[in-house]
Amino acid sequence: MDDETSTFGELVERHQKRVFQVALSILGDKEEALDITQDVFIKAYKAYKDFRHDASTETWLIRITINRVRDHLRGEKLKRLLFSRPGKTFDNQIETIADRAPSPLDKVSGNQLRAALRTFQRGLRGRQREVFALRFGSGYTIREIAELTGMSKSSVKTHLYRALARAQKQVSEWSTP
Amino acid sequence: MEHAMTNTHLSDRDMYTFLIEPENLADHQQMHLRQCEDCRTRFNRIREFTTTFQSHIDEAHVDWNIQKAKILSAASQTQTPILRWRFAMAIMVSCLVIVSALFLRHAFIQKESVSKIDETVDPGAIWIVTEEMGKTELPQDILILGEWERENFTQFLNFFTPIEEVYDEEKNSLYHGIHNNDSHRSVVV
Numbered sequence: 359m360d361d362e363t364s365t366f367g368e369l370v371e372r373h374q375k376r377v378f379q380v381a382l383s384i385l386g387d388k389e390e391a392l393d394i395t396q397d398v399f400i401k402a403y404k405a406y407k408d409f410r411h412d413a414s415t416e417t418w419l420i421r422i423t424i425n426r427v428r429d430h431l432r433g434e435k436l437k438r439l440l441f442s443r444p445g446k447t448f449d450n451q452i453e454t455i456a457d458r459a460p461s462p463l464d465k466v467s468g469n470q471l472r473a474a475l476r477t478f479q480r481g482l483r484g485r486q487r488e489v490f491a492l493r494f495g496s497g498y499t500i501r502e503i504a505e506l507t508g509m510s511k512s513s514v515k516t517h518l519y520r521a522l523a524r525a526q527k528q529v530s531e532w533s534t535p
Numbered sequence: 536m537e538h539a540m541t542n543t544h545l546s547d548r549d550m551y552t553f554l555i556e557p558e559n560l561a562d563h564q565q566m567h568l569r570q571c572e573d574c575r576t577r578f579n580r581i582r583e584f585t586t587t588f589q590s591h592i593d594e595a596h597v598d599w600n601i602q603k604a605k606i607l608s609a610a611s612q613t614q615t616p617i618l619r620w621r622f623a624m625a626i627m628v629s630c631l632v633i634v635s636a637l638f639l640r641h642a643f644i645q646k647e648s649v650s651k652i653d654e655t656v657d658p659g660a661i662w663i664v665t666e667e668m669g670k671t672e673l674p675q676d677i678l679i680l681g682e683w684e685r686e687n688f689t690q691f692l693n694f695f696t697p698i699e700e701v702y703d704e705e706k707n708s709l710y711h712g713i714h715n716n717d718s719h720r721s722v723v724v
Contacts, residue, residue, distance in 0.1 A: 366610060370603050378602075383592045392597065396606050403610040475588055493555065494585040495592045500556060515555065522551040522581065529580045 366406070370399055373419050376496075380423050383495025384488055385430070386476040394430060398423050413505075420506050424488065431484065478528050482521055489514050490521035543567070545574045550581060 377398050382391035401422055402409075409418055482490060488507060492498045500518075504511045545553075545564055553560045553568065560568075568574050702708075 367603070367607055370606050371599075374599060374602060374606065375597075378595075378597060379592055382595055383588075388595050388597075391595075392602065395602070396609055399606045400609055400613055404613060471587055475584075475591055479588075494588050497589070518555050519548060519551050522554065522585075523547065525584050526547060526581050529584050 366399075366403055369402070369406075369415065373416060374399070376416060377419055377423050380420055380492065380496050381427055383491035384424075384427050384479075386479045390430065394423065394426050397426055401426070417506065424506060427488075428484070474528070478525060482524060485509070485513075486517045486521040486524075489517045490525075493518055544571065545578070550574075550578050553578065554582060554585060 374395060378391055378395045381394040381398075382388060385391050385394070398419060402419060405422075409415075413421075479487060479491070485507075489503055489509075492503045492506065493500075498506065500511050500514050503509070503514045507514070509517075545568060549560060549564055553565070568578060
């Protein structure tokens with residue numbers, strides 16, 4: 359049991375930052391990302407004996423992370439559907455926050471930019487959000503993203519193009535005086 | 536070798552390609568990007584956006600030692616499947632012991648109550664005198680019969696062992712008795 363705990367401790371130490379980074383880049387919320395990180399390692403702890411090592415440990419952990427984040431987002435979506443009042447939907451919130459960031463990109467303050475980034479991130483659809491986060495938040499290549507998400511490379515690229523088009527639209531809005 | 540700048544501006548898609556997979560943008564387009572200020576400005580805006588996104592992720596400060604301790608603590612509280620099975624087995628065995636104890640207690644109390652009822656005998660019912668039962672050849676199932684229609688019960692008992700009528704002078708009442716060696720005190724009317 360001590361050996362097991364020690365090995366698991368090493369696993370946590372080696373990969374927790376990466377797992378957190380992926381969760382944060384998709385979710386955009388630090389506390390949520392920390393909770394997800396903890397859940398991922400608990401799941402990994404329970405499932406480690408079944409891990410067949412046909413992928414690297416990091417790949418295995420990041421796949422667990424992505425699945426856990428997907429579950430979390432589905433839960434959030436359901437909560438919004440059940441509990442949000444008419445006129446106060448998430449999309450509306452996005453528009454409201456976006457309206458508060460009228461400056462060109464180079465004039466936007468750090469906090470405003472971060473808020474706008476988060477708004478942009480949350481405005482992306484599921485897969486677009488995932489691949490954008492994995493590419494630009496965590497620095498994975500197209501091939502790695504395809505392996506992690508189970509999508510084809512061309513599908514990953516398509517989602518990335520769409521996410522970037524949305525990003526550019528947002529940047530253009532800020533840049534328009 | 537010098538490349539002449541092409542006059543065709545980069546499309547949005549070209550810029551995205553350069554951001555995602557720089558190696559996939561043709562040489563002449565890369566050259567154009569270096570030399571065309573408009574395209575460079577457009578490209579820099581979108582690149583700045585993605586760079587800011589990256590730095591936003593990197594800036595998040597977390598105390599990894601505390602985080603690791605939390606994870607290890609949470610993991611130690613989770614039980615492995617084997618432990619869970621052992622726990623479930625322990626619960627099942629405990630339940631079995633409790634049920635057996637209750638069953639035995641029920642059987643014991645049944646014996647006691649039957650023997651007490653004999654002292655306040657109802658003339659319309661047949662009761663089994665349990666303290667004598669252990670010495671007879673009657674099946675133990677009879678012990679739980681309790682109350683029975685007189686005629687049917689007599690026939691029922693007759694199936695196992697002969698029953699005779701016996702008069703009790705002390706109580707001034709008639710008994711149906713079972714012969715067991717020299718005694719005949721098992722069944723009372």
